[in-house]
Amino acid sequence: MNNPIFDKIFLKKASEEEKEEFFNAIRNDENLKAEYKQYKKLLTIHSLDNKSIPEDRRKQLFAELWKRTKKENNRNSLLIRTLKYAAVILVTVGISYLLTNHTDVNPEHSVIKEYRTTQGSIATIQLSDSSEIWLNANSSMRITEKKNGDIIAVLDGEAYFEITHNETRSFIVDLGKIQIKDVGTSFNIKAYDDDEQIAATLIEGRIDIQDTTGKKLVSMTSNEHFRFHKNENRFTLKSIDTNLVTGWKNGKFVFLEASLREICEELEKWYSVEILIDKRQNENEIFSSVIKKSTTIKQVLELLKLTTGMNYRIVEKGDGTDVIHLY
């Protein structure tokens, strides 16, 4: 490769503009890309030595490390921490708290609360035992806390649950044909009434799926994903990468093998736009991707254009709603 910027990059002397120019230039050349990666590897190897850090700093770092080995819980790894941090930032964008908070007290002295979210917002619900529920856009939940402590949540939409384990009470999510009983866990449920499927993903802990009589259908353990097909009355269970599924909780769209049509439906809900897909496009084509919800619709469309090759045209209607044509 005779590109002068190439050399500069490896000597760490290239400016941001030069780097951008370079990466644009090699994007379509498989050979140049391969060569770049070879050099990156060689450079890495060449740089490996034991003198990369001053002795004092190393001693200090060891002292810190030693303290950490004494602590019991070391699951607070960098990766989990950075993800949590990202969650804090992203969740504060577009949160809407308790749009309708309707409290009923019925004769049996249970407390019923209703929660509802609109397009483009998520709500977080805290229960008295510090369990937390995140409600995704366009969803509603009715939570009944019975006098004996049992909790039943009726969900239409998508929610992510982090339920405090409590032997003395049961926590059940009622989804019509099936119920999900928590056994002290974090799990995600997607059950929009007008969707044909109900999906539940267990992050941590254990949940039982039962039918309306309380009979157990299946137990789920962590990182399993359950899908119930309402019309066919059957379900599937598989292992999954849970960060993808709960990405929405951290303010991202996550599409795991979703069809173009499903993706557009999610985008329509969040951005309050109408998306028309030209007949020549295959709306059943499958994609997987992760997009931050704070991204503008325009950026998302650009992204779709890049990944699917589809073009778009935005038509602004007089009443402020936009229609997007995909072709």
Add this chain to the structure above:
Amino acid sequence: MTSGFSFDIQLLKEGDKATYEAIYHEFFGTLYSLSSQYIFKTEDAEEIVQEAFLKLWEVKSRLNENTNIKNFLYTITKNNCLNYIRNEQIASFHLKRYQDELQYNYEALYQLEDDYSKIEELKLKIDEAIDSLPAKWKNIFRMSREEDLRYKDIAQKLGISEKTVEASITKALKKLREELKEYLTLISVLINLI
């Protein structure tokens, strides 16, 4: 390879601080060199290595005479770096240029040999190739890469023009590429065999 470093694995298994510390000082630098190639925040690059050592501590009771500690630490560090890059990719999804660099870095790191002794062999070859450069170029190259001096500073130090510095480096790199060409093909052959 290393300066004849050895330790008693039994002591490590029992949680002997001095042994653990010796291992730490022996390998930290190399691992940090690796992580800092792919992770640009110093604290994070350091933290990745810390976590590798923590993992070692966590599993110490399961170690045995045959465990290659260096390989173990290297593998964990490498994998943590890969995960970190993946997270960066998700977090900076809309920055196109950054995505390219991250992806290439990911792939380059992924393809890095699993066995650390192979890496040490390659390092020897590269060092030899640099050593065989004409003295003039070698010096300038070293000042640029290892002492991290700017072209301007090198020019000043050696009493030559900046253009000369730039030309020397270009020529040195060209020569290095020729020297290592067979190793480049060797690497790509190895990859294809996997």
